[in-house]
Amino acid sequence: MTKIAVFVGSLRKDSYNKSLAKNIERLSPEGVEFDYIDMDLPLYNQDLDGDMPAKVVTMKQQIEDADGVLFVTPEYNRSFSGVIKNAIDWASRPWGQSSFTGKPVAIVGASMGALGTTQAQQALRNVALFLDMKLMGQPELYFNAASGLDENGKVVEASEDFLRGFAEAFAKHVESNK
Ligand SMILES: Cc1cc2nc3c(=O)[nH]c(=O)nc-3n(C[C@H](O)[C@H](O)[C@H](O)COP(=O)(O)O)c2cc1C
Incomplete structure:
Protein backbone atom coordinates (compact mmCIF):
# COMPACT_ATOMS: atom_id res chain seq x y z
CA MET A 1 0.00 0.00 0.00
CA THR A 2 1.27 3.45 -0.96
CA LYS A 3 -0.48 6.29 0.83
CA ILE A 4 -0.52 9.80 -0.64
CA ALA A 5 -1.55 12.92 1.32
CA VAL A 6 -3.35 15.10 -1.23
CA PHE A 7 -3.59 18.90 -0.96
CA VAL A 8 -6.20 20.47 -3.27
CA GLY A 9 -5.70 24.23 -3.25
CA SER A 10 -9.25 25.29 -4.07
CA LEU A 11 -12.23 25.23 -1.70
CA ARG A 12 -14.66 25.71 -4.61
CA LYS A 13 -17.38 23.06 -4.77
CA ASP A 14 -16.92 22.38 -8.50
CA SER A 15 -13.14 22.90 -8.45
CA TYR A 16 -11.28 21.73 -11.57
CA ASN A 17 -8.30 20.99 -9.36
CA LYS A 18 -10.44 18.70 -7.22
CA SER A 19 -11.59 16.94 -10.42
CA LEU A 20 -7.97 16.63 -11.55
CA ALA A 21 -7.00 15.03 -8.21
CA LYS A 22 -9.91 12.57 -8.45
CA ASN A 23 -8.91 11.60 -11.99
CA ILE A 24 -5.28 11.02 -11.00
CA GLU A 25 -6.53 8.91 -8.08
CA ARG A 26 -8.72 6.83 -10.43
CA LEU A 27 -5.83 6.30 -12.88
CA SER A 28 -3.23 5.44 -10.23
CA PRO A 29 -1.79 1.93 -10.05
CA GLU A 30 -3.43 -0.58 -7.73
CA GLY A 31 -2.33 -0.18 -4.13
CA VAL A 32 -2.06 3.62 -4.27
CA GLU A 33 -4.45 5.27 -1.81
CA PHE A 34 -5.27 9.00 -1.72
CA ASP A 35 -5.89 10.64 1.64
CA TYR A 36 -7.41 14.11 1.08
CA ILE A 37 -6.42 16.87 3.50
CA ASP A 38 -9.24 19.06 4.88
CA MET A 39 -7.98 22.39 3.50
CA ASP A 40 -10.63 24.50 5.23
CA LEU A 41 -8.24 25.43 8.03
CA PRO A 42 -8.03 28.50 10.27
CA LEU A 43 -5.45 31.09 9.22
CA TYR A 44 -1.96 30.32 10.42
CA ASN A 45 -1.07 32.00 13.73
CA GLN A 46 2.36 31.48 15.26
CA ASP A 47 0.92 32.02 18.75
CA LEU A 48 -0.70 28.60 18.36
CA ASP A 49 2.47 26.67 17.46
CA GLY A 50 2.42 25.08 20.94
CA ASP A 51 -1.30 24.30 20.88
CA MET A 52 -2.36 23.69 17.29
CA PRO A 53 -6.04 23.50 16.25
CA ALA A 54 -7.43 19.94 16.06
CA LYS A 55 -7.72 20.06 12.25
CA VAL A 56 -4.04 20.96 11.97
CA VAL A 57 -3.00 18.15 14.32
CA THR A 58 -5.01 15.76 12.13
CA MET A 59 -3.38 17.13 8.96
CA LYS A 60 0.13 16.77 10.35
CA GLN A 61 -0.62 13.15 11.28
CA GLN A 62 -2.02 12.46 7.78
CA ILE A 63 1.19 13.78 6.20
CA GLU A 64 3.43 11.87 8.58
CA ASP A 65 1.46 8.65 7.95
CA ALA A 66 1.70 9.13 4.16
CA ASP A 67 4.46 7.80 1.89
CA GLY A 68 4.18 10.82 -0.41
CA VAL A 69 2.51 14.17 -0.96
CA LEU A 70 0.62 15.52 -4.00
CA PHE A 71 -0.06 19.25 -4.34
CA VAL A 72 -2.88 20.10 -6.77
CA THR A 73 -2.96 23.85 -7.10
CA PRO A 74 -4.90 26.49 -8.98
CA GLU A 75 -3.03 29.57 -10.17
CA TYR A 76 -4.11 32.72 -8.35
CA ASN A 77 -2.46 35.93 -9.55
CA ARG A 78 0.53 34.08 -10.97
CA SER A 79 1.23 32.05 -7.84
CA PHE A 80 -0.25 29.08 -5.96
CA SER A 81 -3.33 29.64 -3.81
CA GLY A 82 -3.31 30.99 -0.29
CA VAL A 83 -5.26 27.88 0.70
CA ILE A 84 -2.17 25.77 -0.08
CA LYS A 85 0.27 28.21 1.53
CA ASN A 86 -1.80 28.34 4.71
CA ALA A 87 -1.85 24.54 5.01
CA ILE A 88 1.89 24.34 4.31
CA ASP A 89 2.72 26.99 6.90
CA TRP A 90 0.80 25.08 9.60
CA ALA A 91 2.30 21.69 8.68
CA SER A 92 5.84 23.11 8.60
CA ARG A 93 5.62 24.07 12.28
CA PRO A 94 6.51 23.99 15.18
CA TRP A 95 10.07 24.88 14.21
CA GLY A 96 12.11 21.72 13.74
CA GLN A 97 8.97 19.55 13.55
CA SER A 98 7.90 20.02 9.93
CA SER A 99 5.74 17.14 8.72
CA PHE A 100 7.13 17.46 5.18
CA THR A 101 10.83 16.71 5.67
CA GLY A 102 12.05 14.04 3.25
CA GLN A 138 9.25 14.95 -14.65
CA PRO A 139 6.68 14.47 -16.00
CA GLU A 140 5.17 17.91 -15.49
CA LEU A 141 1.39 18.25 -15.56
CA TYR A 142 -0.25 21.55 -16.52
CA PHE A 143 -3.87 20.58 -16.97
CA ASN A 144 -6.16 22.59 -19.21
CA ALA A 145 -9.60 22.04 -17.69
CA ALA A 146 -11.40 23.73 -20.60
CA SER A 147 -10.40 21.01 -23.04
CA GLY A 148 -9.43 18.23 -20.65
CA LEU A 149 -12.55 17.63 -18.55
CA ASP A 150 -16.04 16.60 -19.62
CA GLU A 151 -19.24 17.97 -18.02
CA ASN A 152 -19.03 15.38 -15.22
CA GLY A 153 -15.45 16.29 -14.29
CA LYS A 154 -14.01 13.17 -15.93
CA VAL A 155 -10.83 13.56 -17.94
CA VAL A 156 -11.44 13.26 -21.71
CA GLU A 157 -10.20 10.11 -23.39
CA ALA A 158 -7.44 11.94 -25.28
CA SER A 159 -5.80 12.99 -21.99
CA GLU A 160 -6.35 9.78 -20.05
CA ASP A 161 -3.12 8.04 -21.08
CA PHE A 162 -1.06 11.10 -20.18
CA LEU A 163 -2.64 11.28 -16.73
CA ARG A 164 -2.17 7.54 -16.22
CA GLY A 165 1.50 7.90 -17.18
CA PHE A 166 1.88 10.73 -14.68
CA ALA A 167 0.19 8.66 -11.93
CA GLU A 168 2.48 5.68 -12.64
CA ALA A 169 5.61 7.83 -12.62
CA PHE A 170 4.57 9.45 -9.35
CA ALA A 171 3.84 6.08 -7.71
CA LYS A 172 7.34 4.93 -8.74
CA HIS A 173 8.91 8.17 -7.46
CA VAL A 174 7.21 7.68 -4.08
CA GLU A 175 8.13 4.00 -3.85
CA SER A 176 11.79 4.66 -4.60
CA ASN A 177 12.11 7.66 -2.28
CA LYS A 178 10.01 6.74 0.76
C1 LIG B 1 -8.18 35.23 -7.26
C2 LIG B 1 -8.00 34.53 -8.58
C3 LIG B 1 -6.85 34.73 -9.32
C4 LIG B 1 -6.63 34.04 -10.52
N1 LIG B 1 -5.45 34.18 -11.19
C5 LIG B 1 -5.16 33.34 -12.24
C6 LIG B 1 -3.86 33.32 -12.82
O1 LIG B 1 -2.97 34.03 -12.41
N2 LIG B 1 -3.63 32.44 -13.85
C7 LIG B 1 -4.61 31.59 -14.31
O2 LIG B 1 -4.36 30.80 -15.23
N3 LIG B 1 -5.85 31.61 -13.78
C8 LIG B 1 -6.15 32.46 -12.76
N4 LIG B 1 -7.40 32.44 -12.17
C9 LIG B 1 -8.43 31.57 -12.76
C10 LIG B 1 -8.35 30.17 -12.16
O3 LIG B 1 -7.44 29.41 -12.94
C11 LIG B 1 -9.74 29.53 -12.20
O4 LIG B 1 -10.62 30.27 -11.37
C12 LIG B 1 -9.73 28.08 -11.80
O5 LIG B 1 -10.99 27.54 -12.07
C13 LIG B 1 -9.39 27.92 -10.31
O6 LIG B 1 -9.28 26.57 -9.98
P1 LIG B 1 -10.49 25.69 -9.37
O7 LIG B 1 -11.44 25.41 -10.52
O8 LIG B 1 -9.84 24.46 -8.87
O9 LIG B 1 -11.17 26.50 -8.30
C14 LIG B 1 -7.63 33.16 -11.00
C15 LIG B 1 -8.82 32.98 -10.25
C16 LIG B 1 -8.99 33.65 -9.06
C17 LIG B 1 -10.25 33.38 -8.25
Whole structure:
Protein backbone atom coordinates (compact mmCIF):
# COMPACT_ATOMS: atom_id res chain seq x y z
CA MET A 1 0.00 0.00 0.00
CA THR A 2 1.27 3.45 -0.96
CA LYS A 3 -0.48 6.29 0.83
CA ILE A 4 -0.52 9.80 -0.64
CA ALA A 5 -1.55 12.92 1.32
CA VAL A 6 -3.35 15.10 -1.23
CA PHE A 7 -3.59 18.90 -0.96
CA VAL A 8 -6.20 20.47 -3.27
CA GLY A 9 -5.70 24.23 -3.25
CA SER A 10 -9.25 25.29 -4.07
CA LEU A 11 -12.23 25.23 -1.70
CA ARG A 12 -14.66 25.71 -4.61
CA LYS A 13 -17.38 23.06 -4.77
CA ASP A 14 -16.92 22.38 -8.50
CA SER A 15 -13.14 22.90 -8.45
CA TYR A 16 -11.28 21.73 -11.57
CA ASN A 17 -8.30 20.99 -9.36
CA LYS A 18 -10.44 18.70 -7.22
CA SER A 19 -11.59 16.94 -10.42
CA LEU A 20 -7.97 16.63 -11.55
CA ALA A 21 -7.00 15.03 -8.21
CA LYS A 22 -9.91 12.57 -8.45
CA ASN A 23 -8.91 11.60 -11.99
CA ILE A 24 -5.28 11.02 -11.00
CA GLU A 25 -6.53 8.91 -8.08
CA ARG A 26 -8.72 6.83 -10.43
CA LEU A 27 -5.83 6.30 -12.88
CA SER A 28 -3.23 5.44 -10.23
CA PRO A 29 -1.79 1.93 -10.05
CA GLU A 30 -3.43 -0.58 -7.73
CA GLY A 31 -2.33 -0.18 -4.13
CA VAL A 32 -2.06 3.62 -4.27
CA GLU A 33 -4.45 5.27 -1.81
CA PHE A 34 -5.27 9.00 -1.72
CA ASP A 35 -5.89 10.64 1.64
CA TYR A 36 -7.41 14.11 1.08
CA ILE A 37 -6.42 16.87 3.50
CA ASP A 38 -9.24 19.06 4.88
CA MET A 39 -7.98 22.39 3.50
CA ASP A 40 -10.63 24.50 5.23
CA LEU A 41 -8.24 25.43 8.03
CA PRO A 42 -8.03 28.50 10.27
CA LEU A 43 -5.45 31.09 9.22
CA TYR A 44 -1.96 30.32 10.42
CA ASN A 45 -1.07 32.00 13.73
CA GLN A 46 2.36 31.48 15.26
CA ASP A 47 0.92 32.02 18.75
CA LEU A 48 -0.70 28.60 18.36
CA ASP A 49 2.47 26.67 17.46
CA GLY A 50 2.42 25.08 20.94
CA ASP A 51 -1.30 24.30 20.88
CA MET A 52 -2.36 23.69 17.29
CA PRO A 53 -6.04 23.50 16.25
CA ALA A 54 -7.43 19.94 16.06
CA LYS A 55 -7.72 20.06 12.25
CA VAL A 56 -4.04 20.96 11.97
CA VAL A 57 -3.00 18.15 14.32
CA THR A 58 -5.01 15.76 12.13
CA MET A 59 -3.38 17.13 8.96
CA LYS A 60 0.13 16.77 10.35
CA GLN A 61 -0.62 13.15 11.28
CA GLN A 62 -2.02 12.46 7.78
CA ILE A 63 1.19 13.78 6.20
CA GLU A 64 3.43 11.87 8.58
CA ASP A 65 1.46 8.65 7.95
CA ALA A 66 1.70 9.13 4.16
CA ASP A 67 4.46 7.80 1.89
CA GLY A 68 4.18 10.82 -0.41
CA VAL A 69 2.51 14.17 -0.96
CA LEU A 70 0.62 15.52 -4.00
CA PHE A 71 -0.06 19.25 -4.34
CA VAL A 72 -2.88 20.10 -6.77
CA THR A 73 -2.96 23.85 -7.10
CA PRO A 74 -4.90 26.49 -8.98
CA GLU A 75 -3.03 29.57 -10.17
CA TYR A 76 -4.11 32.72 -8.35
CA ASN A 77 -2.46 35.93 -9.55
CA ARG A 78 0.53 34.08 -10.97
CA SER A 79 1.23 32.05 -7.84
CA PHE A 80 -0.25 29.08 -5.96
CA SER A 81 -3.33 29.64 -3.81
CA GLY A 82 -3.31 30.99 -0.29
CA VAL A 83 -5.26 27.88 0.70
CA ILE A 84 -2.17 25.77 -0.08
CA LYS A 85 0.27 28.21 1.53
CA ASN A 86 -1.80 28.34 4.71
CA ALA A 87 -1.85 24.54 5.01
CA ILE A 88 1.89 24.34 4.31
CA ASP A 89 2.72 26.99 6.90
CA TRP A 90 0.80 25.08 9.60
CA ALA A 91 2.30 21.69 8.68
CA SER A 92 5.84 23.11 8.60
CA ARG A 93 5.62 24.07 12.28
CA PRO A 94 6.51 23.99 15.18
CA TRP A 95 10.07 24.88 14.21
CA GLY A 96 12.11 21.72 13.74
CA GLN A 97 8.97 19.55 13.55
CA SER A 98 7.90 20.02 9.93
CA SER A 99 5.74 17.14 8.72
CA PHE A 100 7.13 17.46 5.18
CA THR A 101 10.83 16.71 5.67
CA GLY A 102 12.05 14.04 3.25
CA LYS A 103 8.60 13.29 1.79
CA PRO A 104 8.46 12.48 -1.93
CA VAL A 105 6.25 15.07 -3.63
CA ALA A 106 4.75 16.02 -6.98
CA ILE A 107 3.07 19.26 -8.00
CA VAL A 108 0.26 19.56 -10.57
CA GLY A 109 -2.44 22.10 -11.35
CA ALA A 110 -5.49 22.85 -13.47
CA SER A 111 -6.80 26.07 -14.96
CA MET A 112 -8.91 27.21 -17.88
CA GLY A 113 -5.95 28.69 -19.78
CA ALA A 114 -3.24 27.03 -21.88
CA LEU A 115 -0.44 28.44 -19.71
CA GLY A 116 -2.37 28.10 -16.49
CA THR A 117 -0.56 27.01 -13.33
CA THR A 118 2.95 27.15 -14.82
CA GLN A 119 3.88 30.01 -12.52
CA ALA A 120 1.89 28.64 -9.59
CA GLN A 121 3.71 25.33 -9.84
CA GLN A 122 7.12 26.96 -10.21
CA ALA A 123 6.56 29.05 -7.07
CA LEU A 124 5.42 25.98 -5.17
CA ARG A 125 8.51 24.00 -6.26
CA ASN A 126 10.60 26.61 -4.49
CA VAL A 127 8.68 26.05 -1.25
CA ALA A 128 8.78 22.24 -1.55
CA LEU A 129 12.56 22.29 -2.00
CA PHE A 130 13.02 24.66 0.94
CA LEU A 131 11.00 22.19 3.03
CA ASP A 132 13.48 19.45 2.03
CA MET A 133 10.91 17.41 0.12
CA LYS A 134 11.97 14.99 -2.63
CA LEU A 135 10.50 16.66 -5.68
CA MET A 136 9.57 14.75 -8.85
CA GLY A 137 10.90 16.84 -11.78
CA GLN A 138 9.25 14.95 -14.65
CA PRO A 139 6.68 14.47 -16.00
CA GLU A 140 5.17 17.91 -15.49
CA LEU A 141 1.39 18.25 -15.56
CA TYR A 142 -0.25 21.55 -16.52
CA PHE A 143 -3.87 20.58 -16.97
CA ASN A 144 -6.16 22.59 -19.21
CA ALA A 145 -9.60 22.04 -17.69
CA ALA A 146 -11.40 23.73 -20.60
CA SER A 147 -10.40 21.01 -23.04
CA GLY A 148 -9.43 18.23 -20.65
CA LEU A 149 -12.55 17.63 -18.55
CA ASP A 150 -16.04 16.60 -19.62
CA GLU A 151 -19.24 17.97 -18.02
CA ASN A 152 -19.03 15.38 -15.22
CA GLY A 153 -15.45 16.29 -14.29
CA LYS A 154 -14.01 13.17 -15.93
CA VAL A 155 -10.83 13.56 -17.94
CA VAL A 156 -11.44 13.26 -21.71
CA GLU A 157 -10.20 10.11 -23.39
CA ALA A 158 -7.44 11.94 -25.28
CA SER A 159 -5.80 12.99 -21.99
CA GLU A 160 -6.35 9.78 -20.05
CA ASP A 161 -3.12 8.04 -21.08
CA PHE A 162 -1.06 11.10 -20.18
CA LEU A 163 -2.64 11.28 -16.73
CA ARG A 164 -2.17 7.54 -16.22
CA GLY A 165 1.50 7.90 -17.18
CA PHE A 166 1.88 10.73 -14.68
CA ALA A 167 0.19 8.66 -11.93
CA GLU A 168 2.48 5.68 -12.64
CA ALA A 169 5.61 7.83 -12.62
CA PHE A 170 4.57 9.45 -9.35
CA ALA A 171 3.84 6.08 -7.71
CA LYS A 172 7.34 4.93 -8.74
CA HIS A 173 8.91 8.17 -7.46
CA VAL A 174 7.21 7.68 -4.08
CA GLU A 175 8.13 4.00 -3.85
CA SER A 176 11.79 4.66 -4.60
CA ASN A 177 12.11 7.66 -2.28
CA LYS A 178 10.01 6.74 0.76
C1 LIG B 1 -8.18 35.23 -7.26
C2 LIG B 1 -8.00 34.53 -8.58
C3 LIG B 1 -6.85 34.73 -9.32
C4 LIG B 1 -6.63 34.04 -10.52
N1 LIG B 1 -5.45 34.18 -11.19
C5 LIG B 1 -5.16 33.34 -12.24
C6 LIG B 1 -3.86 33.32 -12.82
O1 LIG B 1 -2.97 34.03 -12.41
N2 LIG B 1 -3.63 32.44 -13.85
C7 LIG B 1 -4.61 31.59 -14.31
O2 LIG B 1 -4.36 30.80 -15.23
N3 LIG B 1 -5.85 31.61 -13.78
C8 LIG B 1 -6.15 32.46 -12.76
N4 LIG B 1 -7.40 32.44 -12.17
C9 LIG B 1 -8.43 31.57 -12.76
C10 LIG B 1 -8.35 30.17 -12.16
O3 LIG B 1 -7.44 29.41 -12.94
C11 LIG B 1 -9.74 29.53 -12.20
O4 LIG B 1 -10.62 30.27 -11.37
C12 LIG B 1 -9.73 28.08 -11.80
O5 LIG B 1 -10.99 27.54 -12.07
C13 LIG B 1 -9.39 27.92 -10.31
O6 LIG B 1 -9.28 26.57 -9.98
P1 LIG B 1 -10.49 25.69 -9.37
O7 LIG B 1 -11.44 25.41 -10.52
O8 LIG B 1 -9.84 24.46 -8.87
O9 LIG B 1 -11.17 26.50 -8.30
C14 LIG B 1 -7.63 33.16 -11.00
C15 LIG B 1 -8.82 32.98 -10.25
C16 LIG B 1 -8.99 33.65 -9.06
C17 LIG B 1 -10.25 33.38 -8.25
